[in-house]
Amino acid sequence: MDIDRGSLPRAEAEEYASWFKALADATRIQIVSLLARRREPMSVGEIVAVSGVGQSTVSHHLKILAEVRFVLVERQGTSSLYRINEACVSCFPTAADVVMGNPAPAAPACE
Amino acid sequence: MDIDRGSLPRAEAEEYASWFKALADATRIQIVSLLARRREPMSVGEIVAVSGVGQSTVSHHLKILAEVRFVLVERQGTSSLYRINEACVSCFPTAADVVMGNPAPAAPACE
DNA sequence: GCGCTTCATCGATTATCGTCGATTCTCGAT
DNA sequence: ATCGAGAATCGACGATAATCGATGAAGCGC
Numbered sequence: 001m002d003i004d005r006g007s008l009p010r011a012e013a014e015e016y017a018s019w020f021k022a023l024a025d026a027t028r029i030q031i032v033s034l035l036a037r038r039r040e041p042m043s044v045g046e047i048v049a050v051s052g053v054g055q056s057t058v059s060h061h062l063k064i065l066a067e068v069r070f071v072l073v074e075r076q077g078t079s080s081l082y083r084i085n086e087a088c089v090s091c092f093p094t095a096a097d098v099v100m101g102n103p104a105p106a107a108p109a110c111e
Numbered sequence: 112m113d114i115d116r117g118s119l120p121r122a123e124a125e126e127y128a129s130w131f132k133a134l135a136d137a138t139r140i141q142i143v144s145l146l147a148r149r150r151e152p153m154s155v156g157e158i159v160a161v162s163g164v165g166q167s168t169v170s171h172h173l174k175i176l177a178e179v180r181f182v183l184v185e186r187q188g189t190s191s192l193y194r195i196n197e198a199c200v201s202c203f204p205t206a207a208d209v210v211m212g213n214p215a216p217a218a219p220a221c222e
Numbered sequence: 223g224c225g226c227t228t229c230a231t232c233g234a235t236t237a238t239c240g241t242c243g244a245t246t247c248t249c250g251a252t
Numbered sequence: 253a254t255c256g257a258g259a260a261t262c263g264a265c266g267a268t269a270a271t272c273g274a275t276g277a278a279g280c281g282c
Binding site for chain 4: 223224225226227228229230231232233234235236237238239240241242243244245246247248249250251252
């Protein structure tokens with residue numbers, strides 16, 4: 001395919017797709033949004049208590065979000081503390097701009 | 112769940128999720144990006160010729176993109192002309208900002 | 223009307239996803 | 253060493269998705 005000329009290169013499109021896929025679920029969006037608003041780390045238990053789904057499900061979602069580095073994790077004692085990846089806060093909307101053909105304002109890659 | 116306090120309301124999260132889901136595929140990202148760069152309408156055949164997947168698959172992807180109104184369609188004679196929805200060009204990156212907890216610069220809802 | 227082009231839809235196949243309950247693992251405390 | 257709490261992993265389930273080939277429907281030219 002030579003859609004790459006006139007569009008995005010396939011490799012770039014696939015990376016963006018993995019980002020959007022990570023947010024293609026309402027529960028994950030709420031988790032990211034929650035962590036983004038409180039800038040402080042939260043334990044899995046706190047997120048479970050507020051998320052409306054089971055613990056294993058939350059853990060699964062957090063793993064997906066961590067794989068694309070939307071969230072960062074740090075083990076502390078018996079609990080895992082998750083926090084938003086500040087870099088993504090500015091770089092992810094920029095990716096949306098790129099897909100939509102907008103001139104990227106600034107912000108290069110995400111870390 | 113009362114994740115709605117401190118995060119996004121569930122209904123809003125679900126709407127955003129449907130948007131991100133529409134772009135959770137590299138082929139669809141390339142199609143959107145292609146239509147966004149050429150601002151002119153393209154026929155399905157043109158997109159197929161450049162997309163690397165079959166005609167029925169492209170038609171399927173275009174339907175998904177049209178359902179969330181990222182693209183608009185207009186039948187002309189025997190062919191269907193798809194074009195980018197200009198409103199989404201600015202409003203979709205804003206949605207990304209909202210999810211990431213950024214203060215939305217301006218741009219209200221996408222019609 | 224007939225055929226051709228263009229696109230949408232159908233049916234089937236295969237793969238991926240969200241969720242759950244149960245289990246396992248890792249700590250810290252006793 | 254044992255226990256208990258917190259979190260990750262496993263196995264399974266139904267649901268959804270991506271892709272294809274084939275078929276169907278709409279419009280144009282002859």
